[in-house]
Amino acid sequence: MASKFININLKIWRQKNANAKGSLESYKLDKVSTDSSFLEMLDQLNDQLINEQKESIAFDHDCREGICGMCSLYINGRAHGPETGTTTCQLHMRKFNDGDTIYVEPWRSRAFPIIKDLVVDRSAFDRIQQAGGFVSVNTSGRTMDANAIPIPKADADKAFEAAACIGCGACVATCKNGSAMLFVGAKVSQYALLPQGKVEAKERVVNMVRQMDEEGFGNCTNTGACEIECPKGISLENIARMNREFLFAAAKG
Amino acid sequence: MALTGLFLCTFLVGHLAGNLQLVFSTGEEGKRAFNEYAYFMAHNPAIKLLSYVTYISILFHIVDGFMLTIQNKKARPVGYAYNKPSANSSMASRNMAVLGTLILVFLATHMANFWWKAKVSEDKFPLHVKEISFQQNNEMTGQVQKQTMKLYLTTAGNYVPVDGFIVKNKTELYEAQLNAQKVELKMGEGYKDLHSLVFAFFGHDKTKQGFPINDMALAGLIFYVISMLVLGFHLWHGFSSAFQTLGVNHPAYTPWIKKIGYGFAILVPGLFALIPIVIFITK
Amino acid sequence: MSILDSKIPAGHISDKWTDHKNHLKLVAPNNRPKIDVIVVGTGLAGASAAASFGEMGYNVKAFCFQDSPRRAHSIAAQGGINAAKNYQNDGDSVYRLFYDTIKGGDYRAREANVHRLAEVSGNIIDQCVAQGVPFAREYGGLLDNRSFGGTQVQRTFYAAGQTGQQLLLGAYSALSRQIGLGRVKMYHRHEMLDLVTVDGKARGIIARNLVTGELERHAAHAVIIASGGYGNVYFLSTNAMGSNVSAAWKVHKRGALFSNPCFVQIHPTCVPVHGTNQAKLTLMSESLRNSGRIWVPMKKEDAEAIREGRLKPTQIAEEDRDYFLERRYPAFGNLVPRDVASRAAKERCDAGFGVEANDTNEGVYLDFSTEIKSKGRQAAFAQGDHNPSNEKIILMGKKWIEEKYGNLFQMYEKITDDNPYETPMKIYPAVHYTMGGVWVDYNLQSTIKGCFVAGEANFSDHGANRLGASALMQGLSDGYFVLPYTVSDYLADEIRTGKISTDTPEFESAENEVKNSIEKFVSNKGTKSVDFFHKRLGLIMWNKVGMGRNEQGLKEAIEEIGTLRDEFYQDVFVPGDSNELNPELEKAMRVADLIELGQLMAVDALNRNESCGGHFREEYQDAEGETLRDDENFKYVAAWEYKGMDAINSVLHKEDLNYEFITIAARNYK
Numbered sequence A: 001m002a003s004k005f006i007n008i009n010l011k012i013w014r015q016k017n018a019n020a021k022g023s024l025e026s027y028k029l030d031k032v033s034t035d036s037s038f039l040e041m042l043d044q045l046n047d048q049l050i051n052e053q054k055e056s057i058a059f060d061h062d063c064r065e066g067i068c069g070m071c072s073l074y075i076n077g078r079a080h081g082p083e084t085g086t087t088t089c090q091l092h093m094r095k096f097n098d099g100d101t102i103y104v105e106p107w108r109s110r111a112f113p114i115i116k117d118l119v120v121d122r123s124a125f126d127r128i129q130q131a132g133g134f135v136s137v138n139t140s141g142r143t144m145d146a147n148a149i150p151i152p153k154a155d156a157d158k159a160f161e162a163a164a165c166i167g168c169g170a171c172v173a174t175c176k177n178g179s180a181m182l183f184v185g186a187k188v189s190q191y192a193l194l195p196q197g198k199v200e201a202k203e204r205v206v207n208m209v210r211q212m213d214e215e216g217f218g219n220c221t222n223t224g225a226c227e228i229e230c231p232k233g234i235s236l237e238n239i240a241r242m243n244r245e246f247l248f249a250a251a252k253g
Numbered sequence B: 001m002a003l004t005g006l007f008l009c010t011f012l013v014g015h016l017a018g019n020l021q022l023v024f025s026t027g028e029e030g031k032r033a034f035n036e037y038a039y040f041m042a043h044n045p046a047i048k049l050l051s052y053v054t055y056i057s058i059l060f061h062i063v064d065g066f067m068l069t070i071q072n073k074k075a076r077p078v079g080y081a082y083n084k085p086s087a088n089s090s091m092a093s094r095n096m097a098v099l100g101t102l103i104l105v106f107l108a109t110h111m112a113n114f115w116w117k118a119k120v121s122e123d124k125f126p127l128h129v130k131e132i133s134f135q136q137n138n139e140m141t142g143q144v145q146k147q148t149m150k151l152y153l154t155t156a157g158n159y160v161p162v163d164g165f166i167v168k169n170k171t172e173l174y175e176a177q178l179n180a181q182k183v184e185l186k187m188g189e190g191y192k193d194l195h196s197l198v199f200a201f202f203g204h205d206k207t208k209q210g211f212p213i214n215d216m217a218l219a220g221l222i223f224y225v226i227s228m229l230v231l232g233f234h235l236w237h238g239f240s241s242a243f244q245t246l247g248v249n250h251p252a253y254t255p256w257i258k259k260i261g262y263g264f265a266i267l268v269p270g271l272f273a274l275i276p277i278v279i280f281i282t283k
Numbered sequence C: 001m002s003i004l005d006s007k008i009p010a011g012h013i014s015d016k017w018t019d020h021k022n023h024l025k026l027v028a029p030n031n032r033p034k035i036d037v038i039v040v041g042t043g044l045a046g047a048s049a050a051a052s053f054g055e056m057g058y059n060v061k062a063f064c065f066q067d068s069p070r071r072a073h074s075i076a077a078q079g080g081i082n083a084a085k086n087y088q089n090d091g092d093s094v095y096r097l098f099y100d101t102i103k104g105g106d107y108r109a110r111e112a113n114v115h116r117l118a119e120v121s122g123n124i125i126d127q128c129v130a131q132g133v134p135f136a137r138e139y140g141g142l143l144d145n146r147s148f149g150g151t152q153v154q155r156t157f158y159a160a161g162q163t164g165q166q167l168l169l170g171a172y173s174a175l176s177r178q179i180g181l182g183r184v185k186m187y188h189r190h191e192m193l194d195l196v197t198v199d200g201k202a203r204g205i206i207a208r209n210l211v212t213g214e215l216e217r218h219a220a221h222a223v224i225i226a227s228g229g230y231g232n233v234y235f236l237s238t239n240a241m242g243s244n245v246s247a248a249w250k251v252h253k254r255g256a257l258f259s260n261p262c263f264v265q266i267h268p269t270c271v272p273v274h275g276t277n278q279a280k281l282t283l284m285s286e287s288l289r290n291s292g293r294i295w296v297p298m299k300k301e302d303a304e305a306i307r308e309g310r311l312k313p314t315q316i317a318e319e320d321r322d323y324f325l326e327r328r329y330p331a332f333g334n335l336v337p338r339d340v341a342s343r344a345a346k347e348r349c350d351a352g353f354g355v356e357a358n359d360t361n362e363g364v365y366l367d368f369s370t371e372i373k374s375k376g377r378q379a380a381f382a383q384g385d386h387n388p389s390n391e392k393i394i395l396m397g398k399k400w401i402e403e404k405y406g407n408l409f410q411m412y413e414k415i416t417d418d419n420p421y422e423t424p425m426k427i428y429p430a431v432h433y434t435m436g437g438v439w440v441d442y443n444l445q446s447t448i449k450g451c452f453v454a455g456e457a458n459f460s461d462h463g464a465n466r467l468g469a470s471a472l473m474q475g476l477s478d479g480y481f482v483l484p485y486t487v488s489d490y491l492a493d494e495i496r497t498g499k500i501s502t503d504t505p506e507f508e509s510a511e512n513e514v515k516n517s518i519e520k521f522v523s524n525k526g527t528k529s530v531d532f533f534h535k536r537l538g539l540i541m542w543n544k545v546g547m548g549r550n551e552q553g554l555k556e557a558i559e560e561i562g563t564l565r566d567e568f569y570q571d572v573f574v575p576g577d578s579n580e581l582n583p584e585l586e587k588a589m590r591v592a593d594l595i596e597l598g599q600l601m602a603v604d605a606l607n608r609n610e611s612c613g614g615h616f617r618e619e620y621q622d623a624e625g626e627t628l629r630d631d632e633n634f635k636y637v638a639a640w641e642y643k644g645m646d647a648i649n650s651v652l653h654k655e656d657l658n659y660e661f662i663t664i665a666a667r668n669y670k
Helices: A038-051 A123-132 A153-163 A170-174 A181-192 A201-214 A225-229 A237-252 B002-024 B027-043 B045-074 B096-120 B194-201 B217-245 B254-281 C013-023 C044-056 C094-104 C111-130 C163-180 C246-253 C286-290 C300-307 C324-328 C338-353 C369-382 C390-416 C471-494 C505-523 C530-544 C551-571 C583-607
Strands: A005-014 A023-033 A101-105 A114-116 B129-137 B144-153 B159-161 B165-168 B172-178 B181-189 C036-040 C059-063 C184-187 C190-198 C201-209 C215-219 C222-225 C264-270 C293-297 C364-367 C425-434 C451-453 C636-641 C651-656
Touching: A023 A038, A038 C530, A123 A181, A123 A201, A123 C163, A153 A181, A153 C163, A170 A181, A170 A225, A181 A201, A181 A225, A181 A237, A201 A237, A237 B217, B002 B027, B002 B045, B002 B194, B002 B217, B002 B254, B027 B045, B027 B194, B045 B096, B096 B194, B096 B217, B165 B181, B194 B254, B217 B254, C013 C094, C013 C111, C036 C044, C036 C201, C044 C059, C044 C163, C044 C184, C044 C471, C059 C190, C094 C111, C111 C163, C111 C471, C163 C184, C163 C471, C190 C215, C190 C246, C190 C505, C190 C583, C201 C222, C201 C505, C215 C505, C222 C246, C222 C471, C246 C451, C246 C583, C264 C286, C264 C338, C286 C390, C293 C300, C293 C324, C293 C338, C300 C338, C324 C338, C338 C364, C338 C425, C369 C390, C451 C471, C505 C583, C530 C551, C530 C583, C551 C583, C583 C636
Parallel strands: A005 A101, C036 C059, C036 C222, C059 C184, C222 C451
Antiparallel strands: A005 A023, B129 B144, B144 B159, B165 B172, B172 B181, C190 C201, C201 C215, C264 C425, C293 C364, C364 C425, C636 C651
């Protein structure tokens, strides 16, 4: 771990609030450790701004270990930056070079309005989940023994891979159509693959897709960008599965 | 999009099969076969039905495509200052609407150049004509004279001389003279000479068949080939994409679907483009 | 000083909960919609509680400061969740889980609570599977288990290294369903900034809408705090950046007692600190200790050479490695409880054997090469190759490791740029979990009536040290299977109360207090960032109230934190306004509470003249460096009463711990 220090230039989107007009502002930041994460670099910049009695840059972040899905950021033209399979918080400055100019923008989507600077409102995802992303089981814990229904390992593994989605919204941000199909497809798939979820699979897919459309996301044209940029590597297979579920649901009426 | 797209793929295959006859069956027999095939395509009720489905598919594909594109544009009202989509998606997949629009432009010229002329335009459309040469003894002079005669081929399989027959409603052949009286008697139907139309368009001298030579043949050819390139890109993404949209994605089969799609995208437009090239260089 | 009543029901330990439930009062379904319940926090405890109360028909308002309830930090739990299912037929039972947890907690947890936890643990798994949580399975289609520290059975259910995520998404889906049905109203990007009490009863909260900065009054018949732990008092921890003590601390300030704040779990397997700009430490799941062996060089000069980059760990011969956990604790080996493993690592590093080239040389190896070889051999045999080559063994072993821990290995490589398949991981203990929290009785009710506290925010189940995979268990147990009964019992007397107005002097004054403290921060003419103070607090805490504590250090810490607090209020600079999204303001409010808490932790640690679990007082250890507990004088829960921001004035109350069903003994993992 040979750590070194680099100096970088930043162009960061600043926007006072949802209704204000925003713009890209330039910053210069020196002595950034290559062992720092991208967000630690932003912390450093904020510290510099505060020491100059300026307002810090607002950005979403929380767990900083790539699982909560809170961090976002469109870095140098790509969701979560240049490294695939990585959230912004897990992106490290060793991926950049001394003297680089780095563009940092918020997710851009009609369904994800900007709240401030780099912070966007992703509650559309929550509303999609509320429309059907669950198994309608009560919370008594007295349904049946966990091992009562064996589930083929392959199905369980696939359901898990779909469920690994962290809901960060990179799929929407990177999709040229601002489509949320990967997110919704992953949720639909997780439940469709498990016997517990199959019972209400039809209602689920119809309701979730309806809500997705109401939120103003675009349509899927299968460019596959989402799959590449998804920090959790959620597969396009999940979109196909959702399409299949949807077509069957529509056919059954 | 997916259903109509895949249907249009099958249409392309059918169309290509027909077109290939232009180069693979040569000579008079080939020309006759092609024109007969064209007649069959225009008159068989099943094919007719299929052609309506094709028109509707194209229309739906276009309208749906436009609507989706508009929705998709709306989904991102403010774009990125710096975007690098090449890192995660193919050029073709990102530009389906542009490619589709270019194909639409091509389709318009294509229809005007061939379909319109053959089907709609009120101009007299030349029929399939066979020229035969024969020798005739001149009874007066006793000389053997070389004669040529042009004959229409009727759909009933007969040949009737061009002189003495008039064409109405584009393909109906009437004998104008009967027993010195001027009556019009329908003798059958002729084949539209689409074969010559195509050859003339790509620069062959078909004046004797009633088509003027096309001075813009090279431009037409280039435009055609570029259009096929565009179609190729459209199919490069479109073919496998349609399967994905229809929910067909399987770790074992999808790689094959993709390979077939790429093959289709190269082969079909490639062969389409090859035909006029061959015609052009053999002129 | 008073003796607290924990309201533990009478009877045999295994009947207590059932009997108690049978005698709790109920609220009829037709009355439930007239009753409001507030839940603060949407982690496992909060989300499951909110979903349960929604399901029952109460009017629920749920709050979280994140942008979505799904982001609560339960999501980051990696390894698994314990349950006494005994699916593996290795002698597990409710009693054993109960016993292991009490012993793991070094006999500082409440027997009845822990037994209840073990009793409902099986139901948690049933519930989660029914909700579509994709746990790992075996080829036969049944659920898989693995081992965790401090146990000799396989009772840990897991979903790769993302168990917390899967469980939280399960609870979130149940919560989402209730939100969709209109039975829970969700307030995301909202932070609770005060508890409102009326006539000694919790009647609502003051919350700040973090987007608009607006202060909101929310009334309810009961308030449930499930806001997690306070590990961020150390600045560097495995907690999320936003994790904070504020909700629990506000409750404490309003009269709820705060228990055992000095019980902090330092997790042995985290990525070591790399530099001063670091904001967060990353955990490497305890499950890795199933397969990894922890060692440092036997010779000091080797350790030095490694730190200077002259030697690679793979160059150290087997006989020159000190597998110190296996050496000291042969029975449990690398799977000793977390506090024991952490201390052992610190002992080696303090002695000069650390391998990390950071300021403090703090780092030890977690080595997978033995496991790669043994699993690779197994896998080759399973394929029918009974004479596999070395290369094949290594290759297949790596594959096995990847399937089991792939995401963790990847994460490690991203952070450190080292490939753990080839070279051992470097790890070091880091602050991870806090066993202390708001004091609650058996019903999870704090000393404020109507204010219940669940999950990590309360103190009740883990004593002085929590076993791995038990936090998830406790969160869901509290939310799904305890609170619905005990809060209903309380609410049964509230059916005649009617709608609670927020237009009362109590709400008015609480809101004004909050408003004043916000205004104070945004108008303060300071020069230093919030983080500046937070980092200083963290350093004091880590050095003096960390893994090893002593009287002198604790006294200094109390002093230094007091000074820090004064400087903080004087010199902190908070940019921006109060009426907008202002992350610096949020941090300032949280750090203010963390400073007060930090001082109380030192006070509590100073009071507890013994070593137990995560609390290691250097004065109280035996010749081998093991903890010396003092059951005669300290077999109690220390519950502190707030008496102003200086914690030295806090008043100690005690709850005696009675062990009726477990024989108390020295904790031995040898």
